[in-house]
Amino acid sequence: MDFQLDGKIALVSGADSGMGRETARMLLAEGARVAITDQSRQSLDEALHELEHLGQVAGFVADVTKDDDVSAMYAKVEASLGSPDILVNAAGITGAQADFLDIGDDGWLETLNIDLMGAVRMARVAIPAMRARKWGRVVLFASEDAVQPYIDELPYCAAKAGVLALAKGLSKAYGGDNVLVNCVSPAFIxxxxxxxxxxxxxxxxxxxxxxxxxxxxxxxxxxxxxxxxGRPEEVAAMVVFLCSERASFINGANMRVDSGSVQTL
Known part of the structure; x- marks a missing residue:
């Protein structure tokens, strides 16, 4: 199937490994130009070494917990590849894990700052240019935990539930500008x-x-x-589909890639 991504510009956070890197790989294979970002220069360079034979790809260091970092990174992407048509936010951590009563504010705030506010900051820099062009795709990584919380990782569950609400709200705010916002919710990849x-x-x-x-x-x-x-490529395939013109009528959705882990409709 032709996903009609040839020449599109994609920005993928958390792309130095795992599902983010596999998403970058598949976007490159579909003809997109791809910018990848993460905190570590070394891990980014390792990812670039794996990906560069597939097409035009560049790596930019950024900390998604810092607004200035995200803005500076986005400006570098624009200068290097152009303004992104596609944003995939895969950056995230498991965060604080313990009984609820044993997790202090620091554990909660660190998890929320990366997993929820990181998505907020990335979307905030990327959406304006998409609106101006009347074409954009935003895919945020949520999780099965967003709708099926586990008691030993409640900060992560709450953050990912916030990501679902964020994506739904953004889909309503900007879908009329043909900026489509969706989530992918993996489980145990x-x-x-x-x-x-x-x-x-x-x-x-x-x-x-x-x-x-x-x-x-x-x-x-x-x-x-x-x-x-699950395998990273099984999640990436769904992400790339949502980034494509083939998904032009999907907006505000949460696509589960979870082997049936979520046991409700």
């Missing part, structure tokens, strides 16, 4: 984030990582009937 989670679980239980994954699926994610972690 094979990324560096879940690698660390499973390594910790294996260490605590004295098992192998594979056994830790199997027990996590059985005990914590019984709705994931495929009984495996």
């Amino acid at each position: 094979a990324t560096p984030m879940t690698d660390k989670m499973m390594a910790k679980r294996a260490d605590e239980r004295g098992t192998s990582v594979d056994e830790a994954i199997a027990s996590f699926l059985d005990e914590e994610r019984p709705g994931m009937v495929l009984k495996r972690r």
Whole structure:
């Protein structure tokens, strides 16, 4: 299928690894010019080394918790590639994990500042030029946790619920300008984030990582009937579709890529 992305300019945050990097890879394969951004110059350079053979790609360091950083990064993207037609915000952290009563304000604020306010800052710099051109695609990463919260990571759940509300509000505000805003909600994807989670679980239980994954699926994610972690490319495929002209009538949606983890309609 031709996604009609040839020549489009995309900005992908959190693109140094995992789902963000795979999204950048697929956008390049579809003919888009891609800017990737993250906090680490080293990890960005590693990603660029993997991606540069696929097309025009550039990397820019930015901290999504800092408004000045995001604005400066966006200006560099405009100067290097042009004004982005597409924004994919994949930057995020698991954040503070503990019983609710044991998590202080610092844990809450750090998680919200990255996972929710990072999306706010990225959308704020990208949407004006999209509106002016009457064409834009914004895809924000939410999570299964946004609608199916888990008691040991409530800051993350609340932040991702905020992302869903943010995307829905933006879709209403700017859909009339043909700036379409949607969310993708993955569940338990094979990324560096879940690698660390499973390594910790294996260490605590004295098992192998594979056994830790199997027990996590059985005990914590019984709705994931495929009984495996998702692959980054399975999420990226949905993101790229939402970025495309083929998704021209989808606005304000939350697309779950979760193996059935969310056990409601």
